[in-house]
Amino acid sequence: MMQDTTEDWGPFGRPLFEDPTARALSRVGVVDVGSNSVRMVVFDGAARSPAYFFNEKVMAGLGAGFAETGRLNPEGRVRALAALVRFQRLAEGMNATPLTVVATAAVREAEDGPEFRAEVEEKTGLKTWVVDGREEARLSAQGVMLGWPGAYGLVCDIGGSSMELAQISEGRVGKRVSSALGPLRLQGIKGGQKAVKAEIAKTVDALLEEIGTDNKRLFLVGGSWRAIARLDMERRGYPLHVQHEYRMTPQGIQDTVKFIADHTPEQMRAMTGIGEARMALVPLASLVLRQVVRKFKPRDIAISSYGIREGLLYEQMPQRLRDRDPLIEACRWAEQKDARFPGFGRALYQFLLPLFKNDGEKRLRIIRAACLLHDVSWRAHPDYRHEACFDNATRANLGGLTHSERVFMGLALLHRYKNSRSGSRLEATVALLDEKEIKQAEILGRAMRFGAMFSAEKPGSLGELRWFPKKKLLELWLTRHAEELFGEVAQSRFQSLVSALGAESNVKRLRGTPEG
Numbered sequence: 001m002m003q004d005t006t007e008d009w010g011p012f013g014r015p016l017f018e019d020p021t022a023r024a025l026s027r028v029g030v031v032d033v034g035s036n037s038v039r040m041v042v043f044d045g046a047a048r049s050p051a052y053f054f055n056e057k058v059m060a061g062l063g064a065g066f067a068e069t070g071r072l073n074p075e076g077r078v079r080a081l082a083a084l085v086r087f088q089r090l091a092e093g094m095n096a097t098p099l100t101v102v103a104t105a106a107v108r109e110a111e112d113g114p115e116f117r118a119e120v121e122e123k124t125g126l127k128t129w130v131v132d133g134r135e136e137a138r139l140s141a142q143g144v145m146l147g148w149p150g151a152y153g154l155v156c157d158i159g160g161s162s163m164e165l166a167q168i169s170e171g172r173v174g175k176r177v178s179s180a181l182g183p184l185r186l187q188g189i190k191g192g193q194k195a196v197k198a199e200i201a202k203t204v205d206a207l208l209e210e211i212g213t214d215n216k217r218l219f220l221v222g223g224s225w226r227a228i229a230r231l232d233m234e235r236r237g238y239p240l241h242v243q244h245e246y247r248m249t250p251q252g253i254q255d256t257v258k259f260i261a262d263h264t265p266e267q268m269r270a271m272t273g274i275g276e277a278r279m280a281l282v283p284l285a286s287l288v289l290r291q292v293v294r295k296f297k298p299r300d301i302a303i304s305s306y307g308i309r310e311g312l313l314y315e316q317m318p319q320r321l322r323d324r325d326p327l328i329e330a331c332r333w334a335e336q337k338d339a340r341f342p343g344f345g346r347a348l349y350q351f352l353l354p355l356f357k358n359d360g361e362k363r364l365r366i367i368r369a370a371c372l373l374h375d376v377s378w379r380a381h382p383d384y385r386h387e388a389c390f391d392n393a394t395r396a397n398l399g400g401l402t403h404s405e406r407v408f409m410g411l412a413l414l415h416r417y418k419n420s421r422s423g424s425r426l427e428a429t430v431a432l433l434d435e436k437e438i439k440q441a442e443i444l445g446r447a448m449r450f451g452a453m454f455s456a457e458k459p460g461s462l463g464e465l466r467w468f469p470k471k472k473l474l475e476l477w478l479t480r481h482a483e484e485l486f487g488e489v490a491q492s493r494f495q496s497l498v499s500a501l502g503a504e505s506n507v508k509r510l511r512g513t514p515e516g
Helices: 007-012 074-094 105-109 113-124 133-147 192-211 223-236 250-261 265-272 276-296 308-316 326-338 344-356 361-373 385-395 403-417 435-454 480-485 488-501
Strands: 024-033 038-046 051-058 100-103 128-130 153-158 163-169 172-179 217-221 300-304 463-468 473-478 504-509
Touching: 024 074, 024 308, 038 074, 038 308, 038 326, 051 074, 074 113, 100 105, 100 113, 100 308, 105 113, 105 128, 113 128, 133 153, 133 163, 133 172, 133 217, 133 300, 133 308, 153 223, 153 276, 163 192, 172 192, 192 276, 217 223, 217 276, 223 250, 223 265, 223 276, 223 300, 250 276, 265 276, 326 344, 326 361, 344 361, 344 435, 344 463, 361 385, 361 403, 361 435, 385 403, 403 435, 435 488, 473 480, 473 488, 488 504
Parallel strands: 024 100, 100 128, 153 217, 217 300, 473 504
Antiparallel strands: 024 038, 038 051, 153 163, 163 172, 463 473
């Protein structure tokens, strides 16, 4: 039963996770009213790894000119209000009401912020929750933790009018600070680039003193950081344009800041397709990022597509749900929704496990995810199914997955449907793996290819694999019933797996089964 009062449930105004064991998330809409953009996201699907059912933003520019006037940009107010009216109508049509509307720096600091909130409520019925800088930092950090269980380091969230920092470790948000280092705010500094750089340096030094330098991993949240990451990809010729979990180095960032300085916004837009309003802020944001990296000296820098909106979801998750693996939960959801035989992926994983008994937990997790996804693209045209599998794994909106793990899983799923990838358009992306990883992905793919067609039943009930890596021997032990299923095509796929392993094979009868 829903609560009648909104205060009991904080910003959401309703309990999202009434059952702490729930895996499914009912459709939930969140609106983030920022200084630069107004965005609505509707989440659905696996509760621990929600899918983006709907995602739309309007570059309203509410915070433009704030440094000079102390008020919201009049044109931005009109555009933001129109966007919120549209979002409310859309949410009604999607059964995603009530919307949760959160406003950050521009609305909380503007003289006419309360007036704007009242206008929004009058025109749409939506209540706008204003969060302060420390709360904004906490919610963004929780968004990072939704995507990275066990994440540790420093979360840096940049908006149009502010930049927040938050420490995370062991599933908790620690020290948090907020600053005025948003590019819209920096635009109002008089004295040219020299004055802007001086203000950035002074502010970053103050942040450093407050939060400390013991943060070897830096997570970047916010549209300006994502735009810089996209330009970093362009500069490097990086083949996989998935921003979540994209990694950059301190030296790479210095090189990309120079790359940005050497190109006009129009040139960079032509390279990336990034919108004019966003690209206009990139040069200033790049100066902030360069100073943050110089002063905080992180070893590892990762882009997070998850931020304040995802943090609002994480806020209400019971701990039992937070402790689940977002990758495995998303793959389970996909299997349940799209596979021909939901539940078969787990049985397939158990059947193939003897081949990978010496692999560490980190790799076994990816193998498990691949087995859950092995059949979700079955509706694709047979001639392109292998490529659809690869694209699904490498480009899906999944959390808890590095780029190399994406490619490994995608390559394995490609080989689930096709032995050869020669001449494929995917070779540039596959090159993100080394030769050993490519070989291991091929072995996994051929193993799934055999196990998935061996029987429509659970393969473990029909036989078992025994792998002797030192002897380079793969044995297949079959029940009497399974011998009838081990036909010509199954034998061919088994031998394909044996070949990938560079092994010899032996097929035997399991003890205790009738001779017939």
